Amino acid sequence: MSPQPQRARGATAPGPGVGQVVERFELEKAWLVDPVSGREGPGEIVVTDGVLESVVWLEGDEAKGVSADGVVVTPGFLDLHAHFREPGFEDAETMASGTAAAAHGGYTTVAVMPSTSPALDEPGVLERIRAAARAGGSPVEVLAYGAVSADRAGEQLSAMGELADAGVIGYSDDGLPVRAPKLMRSALLYAGMLGLPIVEHAEDLELTAGAEANEGYVASILGLAGWPTAAEVNAVARDLAVFADALHDEPRARLHLTHLSTAASLDLVRRANAAGLPVTCDVTPHHLAFTDEWIAGARRWSWEALGADGTSRDPWADAALTAWPYNTSLRVNPPLRTPADAAACLAALLDGTASAVVTDHAPHTAVDKEVEFGQAVNGISGIETALGVLLALVDAGKLPLARAIAVLTTGPAAIAAGWPAVAATAAARQRGLTEGAPADLVVFDRADTWTVTAGSLLSKGKNSPLIGRELSGRVLLTIAAGRLAYEDPAAGDE
Amino acid sequence: MSVETAATGATPARRMAPAAPTSWRHRHLIDVDVVTWPEIELIMRTTDEMKGVLARPIRKVPALNGRRVTTLFYEASTRTRVSFETAARNLSADVVSIATATSSVTKGESLVDTIRTLEALGAEILVMRHSVSGAPYLAAEVFGGHVLNGGDGWHAHPTQALLDLYTMRQHLPDGDLRGRKVAIVGDILHSRVARSNVWSLTAAGADLWLCGPATLLRGMDRWATAWSGGTIPGHGRFNVTSDVRAALRDADVVMALRIQRERMQGGLLPSLREYAARFGLNAERVSLARPEAIVMHPGPMNEGVEIAPDVANSGRAVITEQVANGVAVRMALLYLLAGAHEAARGHEAPRTSEAAGTSEAAR
Numbered sequence: 058m059s060p061q062p063q064r065a066r067g068a069t070a071p072g073p074g075v076g077q078v079v080e081r082f083e084l085e086k087a088w089l090v091d092p093v094s095g096r097e098g099p100g101e102i103v104v105t106d107g108v109l110e111s112v113v114w115l116e117g118d119e120a121k122g123v124s125a126d127g128v129v130v131t132p133g134f135l136d137l138h139a140h141f142r143e144p145g146f147e148d149a150e151t152m153a154s155g156t157a158a159a160a161h162g163g164y165t166t167v168a169v170m171p172s173t174s175p176a177l178d179e180p181g182v183l184e185r186i187r188a189a190a191r192a193g194g195s196p197v198e199v200l201a202y203g204a205v206s207a208d209r210a211g212e213q214l215s216a217m218g219e220l221a222d223a224g225v226i227g228y229s230d231d232g233l234p235v236r237a238p239k240l241m242r243s244a245l246l247y248a249g250m251l252g253l254p255i256v257e258h259a260e261d262l263e264l265t266a267g268a269e270a271n272e273g274y275v276a277s278i279l280g281l282a283g284w285p286t287a288a289e290v291n292a293v294a295r296d297l298a299v300f301a302d303a304l305h306d307e308p309r310a311r312l313h314l315t316h317l318s319t320a321a322s323l324d325l326v327r328r329a330n331a332a333g334l335p336v337t338c339d340v341t342p343h344h345l346a347f348t349d350e351w352i353a354g355a356r357r358w359s360w361e362a363l364g365a366d367g368t369s370r371d372p373w374a375d376a377a378l379t380a381w382p383y384n385t386s387l388r389v390n391p392p393l394r395t396p397a398d399a400a401a402c403l404a405a406l407l408d409g410t411a412s413a414v415v416t417d418h419a420p421h422t423a424v425d426k427e428v429e430f431g432q433a434v435n436g437i438s439g440i441e442t443a444l445g446v447l448l449a450l451v452d453a454g455k456l457p458l459a460r461a462i463a464v465l466t467t468g469p470a471a472i473a474a475g476w477p478a479v480a481a482t483a484a485a486r487q488r489g490l491t492e493g494a495p496a497d498l499v500v501f502d503r504a505d506t507w508t509v510t511a512g513s514l515l516s517k518g519k520n521s522p523l524i525g526r527e528l529s530g531r532v533l534l535t536i537a538a539g540r541l542a543y544e545d546p547a548a549g550d551e
Numbered sequence: 552m553s554v555e556t557a558a559t560g561a562t563p564a565r566r567m568a569p570a571a572p573t574s575w576r577h578r579h580l581i582d583v584d585v586v587t588w589p590e591i592e593l594i595m596r597t598t599d600e601m602k603g604v605l606a607r608p609i610r611k612v613p614a615l616n617g618r619r620v621t622t623l624f625y626e627a628s629t630r631t632r633v634s635f636e637t638a639a640r641n642l643s644a645d646v647v648s649i650a651t652a653t654s655s656v657t658k659g660e661s662l663v664d665t666i667r668t669l670e671a672l673g674a675e676i677l678v679m680r681h682s683v684s685g686a687p688y689l690a691a692e693v694f695g696g697h698v699l700n701g702g703d704g705w706h707a708h709p710t711q712a713l714l715d716l717y718t719m720r721q722h723l724p725d726g727d728l729r730g731r732k733v734a735i736v737g738d739i740l741h742s743r744v745a746r747s748n749v750w751s752l753t754a755a756g757a758d759l760w761l762c763g764p765a766t767l768l769r770g771m772d773r774w775a776t777a778w779s780g781g782t783i784p785g786h787g788r789f790n791v792t793s794d795v796r797a798a799l800r801d802a803d804v805v806m807a808l809r810i811q812r813e814r815m816q817g818g819l820l821p822s823l824r825e826y827a828a829r830f831g832l833n834a835e836r837v838s839l840a841r842p843e844a845i846v847m848h849p850g851p852m853n854e855g856v857e858i859a860p861d862v863a864n865s866g867r868a869v870i871t872e873q874v875a876n877g878v879a880v881r882m883a884l885l886y887l888l889a890g891a892h893e894a895a896r897g898h899e900a901p902r903t904s905e906a907a908g909t910s911e912a913a914r
Binding site: 269272273274276277278279280281282283371373374381382383424427428429430431432 | 584661681683688689692703704706707743770771774777783784
């Protein structure tokens with residue numbers, strides 16, 4: 058990146074505290090990215106009383122010295138997949154810590170998964186989640202999915218209609234697939250009738266019983282039980298077949314496949330789209346940037362581990378093993394795959410097969426992670442590092458900045474807009490820099506870095522493989538619905 | 552097959568470094584992967600000295616007098632635990648022996664807490680056996696002393712691989728494995744012995760063949776393929792096959808691995824009878840190997856399954872020698888680890904700040 062040391066700050070500091078309406082915030086000479094209009098370039102913004110009062114695009118002499126390598130302003134991010142653990146696992150995350158972490162990551166809207174205890178399979182649990190989110194005081198909007206099956210047990214349908222009335226934006230048994238194809242068919246039809254999607258964690262549990270790491274070279278050397286790509290491909294193929302069938306009976310049925318991780322499963326989605334099936338999918342930052350070799354102790358990005366011929370470079374031959382092996386923060390479902398799979402995730406983002414990046418933010422306690430690799434729970438705490446990981450792709454020239462922002466904003470919103478009952482809600486809101494609308498934006502500095510540490514993460518989940526690593530794109534300010542969601546502690550010091 | 556050529560040294564799989572004097576620099580021994588060839592030679596030479604001790608009327612030296620060795624076994628094992636404890640006592644170490652059935656592990660204590668407790672109780676060298684791959688790395692992250700891996704999951708069993716190597720060298724001219732064909736037949740997929748032997752035998756320049764039913768080789772071909780270009784410095788290529796005759800033909804060393812009954816329940820094998828019929832080391836198959844070939848087994852044996860009784864008890868079998876050499880190799884490793892300089896830095900993957908509660912100094 059070209060040096061641009063200016064750390065532009067608001068001429069006046071934003072409101073005094075999180076949750077307060079931002080009375081006045083001006084930012085001069087920043088790089089604006091508006092994924093709705095598709096425009097990016099030098100500009101200035103003014104927020105008054107929580108409203109984005111003006112957006113000015115600079116040209117000519119005024120634009121001099123402003124580049125995409127410095128302070129950037131974009132609409133607030135939308136995460137279609139996170140776990141905030143409340144109720145039931147408040148030692149791992151709460152609504153308060155989860156929304157604080159989200160705002161630190163630039164997110165202003167987050168859809169949480171129903172894998173709580175009790176599971177979000179009836180409206181009472183949703184009320185608890187909403188009450189906890191309100192009590193947390195963050196302006197970050199929390200949306201929720203209901204469970205597909207009662208208690209996520211995969212046997213009978215949850216209270217789908219009541220959940221729809223209460224305002225869930227879809228259904229998922231995430232953490233688990235919808236096990237029986239017959240239940241999947243019923244769920245797609247019933248949810249479709251309600252105008253809501255099934256958000257599927259595609260995994261063939263028979264093929265992954267006891268599995269620890271992506272089946273292949275690295276797992277073979279480390280003696281870890283192989284997690285075959287076939288387990289995901291098989292599940293996606295099943296889901297696509299059942300979905301195509303269900304659509305005949307219920308045209309409003311919708312299927313969204315979350316956290317796809319293999320080249321082959323993404324290719325199935327690509328072909329289904331080409332055949333006209335309205336299936337959508339997303340990928341995660343960790344499947345884009347990390348690979349199975351990290352479990353052996355490598356820490357290079359996925360694109361640095363890709364050989365010229367598209368195969369994996371050998372971390373042993375390259376002497377790339379720099380960290381202690383079997384780090385349990387790398388144990389995740391689906392598992393970290395090969396560099397070629399990570400490249401396929403990126404290709405899917407670039408060609409639109411996957412139009413969203415979701416964090417699958419999965420915070421866990423040290424008790425559940427400071428154990429043997431094979432006994433550790435799955436999950437990566439990732440909502441605060443998603444932007445930094447995507448910017449690493451941008452810095453490497455693999456992903457245009459505008460596309461990186463789109464897959465965090467308009468991409469996921471467009472997916473939600475395809476869900477009939479969600480189309481008019483916050484999830485599907487246009488995410489642009491629109492004058493006169495409540496300010497919903499994030500300001501970050503690509504010329505400034507931050508180090509991921511247990512202390513710098515606001516999430517209670519410190520289970521990040523990036524601990525100790527420097528990321529670019531320090532978030533300076535997040536405003537959600539006109540209110541202050543996050544402000545860098547150093548802001549205004551200068 | 553090019554055994555004739557290879558045995559004459561015309562196509563050495565790797566150029567062996569001269570056995571330059573070297574000192575031990577590893578704080579822990581968790582796998583053979585981080586041990587260089589000169590370091591393996593140091594282990595072999597030290598084992599020679601320990602064999603000398605074992606040949607004396609009184610098999611005891613004061614080398615580790617007052618040092619505290621703790622064996623922590625999370626998995627049932629008699630021979631390995633007794634071998635380590637015998638080795639430690641031969642060096643005059645104080646030995647504390649913990650088997651999981653009698654420890655607080657059965658009360659649900661975590662491995663990390665157990666390790667910290669053992670350290671507080673004075674453990675200096677921790678010999679550990681665990682059913683989960685990688686568990687000794689977790690132990691080494693929190694333990695202030697030395698971790699010596701006694702076998703973890705499917706991952707590694709370095710002392711077994713080193714005693715295997717020592718035993719092979721005893722039976723080969725000049726102790727040289729370059730170009731010598733070694734066939735390991737059995738449940739490769741679940742075998743930590745096979746994995747550690749890949750590192751040590753490819754470092755020794757052997758022509759290594761791993762053989763078993765396709766269901767018990769899954770994934771290993773990717774390892775062999777990746778190494779087919781000889782890409783890892785100091786390590787040669789190896790072969791993976793389900794053709795037991797090809798694996799055994801003209802072999803200098805034949806090793807059988809134990810087949811466990813659970814493999815049938817897992818749907819990986821039709822029956823032990825079928826395994827014995829197709830892959831068991833019987834006299835007819837072993838006759839494919841070179842006339843002077845030795846037969847090995849890490850034990851415990853299922854005679855009649857992976858190895859026929861007449862083969863296990865034949866003059867070619869060196870299985871009891873392996874057991875005896877195991878004590879000497881373990882003495883050597885305990886001795887080297889105990890003598891590792893405090894400031895020594897292993898070239899094991901460096902500890903990073905992401906390891907909770909650890910410091911740079913603990914490496």
